[in-house]
Amino acid sequence: MFDRKQFSRVAAAAAIAGLAAVAPAKAADSVKVGLILPMTGGQASTGKQIENAIKLYMQQNGDTVAGKKVEIIVKDDAAIPDKTKTAAQELIVNDKVNFIAGFGVTPAALAAAPLATQAKIPEVVMAAGTSIITERSPYIVRTSFTLAQSSTIIGDWAVKNGIKKVATLTSDYAPGNDALNFFKEHFTAGGGEVVEEVKTPLANPDFAPFLQRMKDAKPDAIFVFVPAGQGGNFMKQYAERGLDKAGIKVIGPGDVTDDDLLNNMGDAVLGTVTAHLYSAAHPSQMNKDFVAAYKKAFGNRPGFMAVSGYDGIHLIYEALKKTGGDTDGTKLIEAMKGQKWESPRGPISIDPETRDIVQNIYIRKVEKVDGELYNVEFATFEAVKDLGKTKK
Amino acid sequence: MTAILTNLFDGVAYGMLLFVLACGLAVTLGLMNFVNLAHGAFAMAGGYVCMVLVNRLGWPFFAALPLAFVSAAAIGIVLERTLYRHLYTRSHLDQVLFTIGLTFMSVAAVDYIQGSSRVFINLPAALQGQFDVFGVGIGRYRLMIVVICGLLTIALQMVLAKTRFGSRLRAAVDDPRAASGLGINVPQVFAFTFAFGCGLAGLGGALSAEILGLDPYFPLKFMIYFLIVVTVGGSSSITGPFLASLLLGIGDVAGKYYVPKMGPFVIYTMMIVILIWRPNGLFGRTAAR
Numbered sequence: 001m002f003d004r005k006q007f008s009r010v011a012a013a014a015a016i017a018g019l020a021a022v023a024p025a026k027a028a029d030s031v032k033v034g035l036i037l038p039m040t041g042g043q044a045s046t047g048k049q050i051e052n053a054i055k056l057y058m059q060q061n062g063d064t065v066a067g068k069k070v071e072i073i074v075k076d077d078a079a080i081p082d083k084t085k086t087a088a089q090e091l092i093v094n095d096k097v098n099f100i101a102g103f104g105v106t107p108a109a110l111a112a113a114p115l116a117t118q119a120k121i122p123e124v125v126m127a128a129g130t131s132i133i134t135e136r137s138p139y140i141v142r143t144s145f146t147l148a149q150s151s152t153i154i155g156d157w158a159v160k161n162g163i164k165k166v167a168t169l170t171s172d173y174a175p176g177n178d179a180l181n182f183f184k185e186h187f188t189a190g191g192g193e194v195v196e197e198v199k200t201p202l203a204n205p206d207f208a209p210f211l212q213r214m215k216d217a218k219p220d221a222i223f224v225f226v227p228a229g230q231g232g233n234f235m236k237q238y239a240e241r242g243l244d245k246a247g248i249k250v251i252g253p254g255d256v257t258d259d260d261l262l263n264n265m266g267d268a269v270l271g272t273v274t275a276h277l278y279s280a281a282h283p284s285q286m287n288k289d290f291v292a293a294y295k296k297a298f299g300n301r302p303g304f305m306a307v308s309g310y311d312g313i314h315l316i317y318e319a320l321k322k323t324g325g326d327t328d329g330t331k332l333i334e335a336m337k338g339q340k341w342e343s344p345r346g347p348i349s350i351d352p353e354t355r356d357i358v359q360n361i362y363i364r365k366v367e368k369v370d371g372e373l374y375n376v377e378f379a380t381f382e383a384v385k386d387l388g389k390t391k392k
Numbered sequence: 393m394t395a396i397l398t399n400l401f402d403g404v405a406y407g408m409l410l411f412v413l414a415c416g417l418a419v420t421l422g423l424m425n426f427v428n429l430a431h432g433a434f435a436m437a438g439g440y441v442c443m444v445l446v447n448r449l450g451w452p453f454f455a456a457l458p459l460a461f462v463s464a465a466a467i468g469i470v471l472e473r474t475l476y477r478h479l480y481t482r483s484h485l486d487q488v489l490f491t492i493g494l495t496f497m498s499v500a501a502v503d504y505i506q507g508s509s510r511v512f513i514n515l516p517a518a519l520q521g522q523f524d525v526f527g528v529g530i531g532r533y534r535l536m537i538v539v540i541c542g543l544l545t546i547a548l549q550m551v552l553a554k555t556r557f558g559s560r561l562r563a564a565v566d567d568p569r570a571a572s573g574l575g576i577n578v579p580q581v582f583a584f585t586f587a588f589g590c591g592l593a594g595l596g597g598a599l600s601a602e603i604l605g606l607d608p609y610f611p612l613k614f615m616i617y618f619l620i621v622v623t624v625g626g627s628s629s630i631t632g633p634f635l636a637s638l639l640l641g642i643g644d645v646a647g648k649y650y651v652p653k654m655g656p657f658v659i660y661t662m663m664i665v666i667l668i669w670r671p672n673g674l675f676g677r678t679a680a681r
Contacts, residue, residue, distance in 0.1 A: 040500075041609075044508035201656035206603055208402045209648035212529075216395055232510055233605045240531050242522045264512055 030069040031098050034091030038079035038104040045260055046104040046127050050309030052298045057313045065317045066325035079104045081111035088112040092119045098327045106130040106174055113137040121329040126312040127305055130178050131388025134356045141336050141355040143315055144308035145277045147175050148388030150253035151182040153361040153381050154275035159190030167196035167219040171226045179225035179253055195219050207237045221249040224256050231256040232265045239268030257366055260303035262373050272366045277359050278304040278345035279375035290344035311343045356386045394527040399649050405534035407641020408541035411634050413596035414621040416589025418633040421622055423565045427484050429491040432611030433498035438464040438594020439606040443513050453516050457598055464594020469587040495611045503608040510607040537599055548630055620663050626673025
């Protein structure tokens, strides 16, 4: 078993090395983008949003850029890193793609990182949100967000806005721990106090006992980070237990009130304050058009994952324009560094040093607009870099 | 003190829910000696039927609950007649392979039809929130679960112990050959029992959407919990799984409240300790069947 595995690794590495050697000489008329997304499994909504957004972008902007036809090849990895790696290998070796993109979760993005380095092709991360990702390969660029961005901002905001005691409830996995640590650092540095810290198991069936503990700790607010799907359950049980009536607010990074699910969460979620990169209610004309077009094409509201995908494909287009259609991976990644543009979420850019996204982080409150629940932005922290990296 | 009572109440409600979800499995596994890992799929079916009726068609929640039961039972009886009955005499491995395959198919089917995101059932206002009884917070929804599940348990026990059907079922289980020799229509008894177990799961699925969350991965996520209930409770009666559910529910809630760092492991630790102490479960038969 071991031998076979090792052999296949060596073979794959050799194939990739071979490919890298011939890649610059290859001048095709098409540009292939290998999109690796969770299309099945618990993260499937991420994959669907990104795929939809990319389709929408290509409908609006045509499928030809700098004289090349852009071709998207979608592979499903169900957010399992082993499958991501296999899919990336197939895409690079067999399909000879010029970009790999997507990546619903952090382990998936990390699994593909060494392949991007070896094959010298850009890896455009459109979802996964832990800080370390872009440090794992000089070919990784990110158009989504990092948890440090939103968690530090909400920490700063909370101390300044009369929240002194906070209880935290975070899912016990890498992004949850990232969110918790960055929040805690900024919140306590500003003079706040974390009175209760609970990490819930990732496959958590019932929040009741944890919430009861929060209630008995009597904090001013609960800082919450749970995977998108669990946000609704959390909010319902929060209301059931009467924490809202006890005056305990909910704050957190915006994953809890993802636009994708927000409208089904019920009125309990009203008043929740989160910090995040995108709200479907962002008041720019560009966003209004984007939301309208997305709704028309796919029947529901775009969430922050959709915007990340939309911007990801935009970045690929812009890089190709800048290289004049040259598909050399190193030139493409250079072309991506420092790109600046107006996205539906607001002005964003790619940090030339870290290849990570620089964007506005908005403080939003859940309110009812035309009978639907939206995250309404009321404060902006401009051009936030990934604070998770700067101290290294 | 009030915190203890609130936790106790939450634990009982959670345990009751586990019981309704798992008792059908206790029946098929314990009484019919059939390993049905697809049990959660019936629970999911009931949950989704209830969701569609309430959210899309505007049915009242309490009218949709019986239908969740009926539809899951109907699916159960169709599958029992067409697929399951061929596997009664096969080895446990075949049964496991078949039912786990069925589970994956149900996951994919629901994912395809309803999408993969989590769904909620719109509850009437009367069931939302909590009220105080001498400072003890009682969730309305959880109280309803305790009442419904409590009544169901009593009814089930009565049916099994006191009625003619109950004695037929027990006879059919103990010795199918002798039972059919006595004129009991064994396949019919089994089919009915199977369907009833599926119906209960469907009802449990509908009730659990609010607390456990309902998505296409429900059958896989909670399979372990169902199996824990049945193994800990032993599968010779329904009292065993009932007490096991309560114990696990209370233990899980208390563990998460008092030792949140250890919370998720409490339920497994309890299972291991109980199984070391009584390998056949709390109320297991001494001789393995």
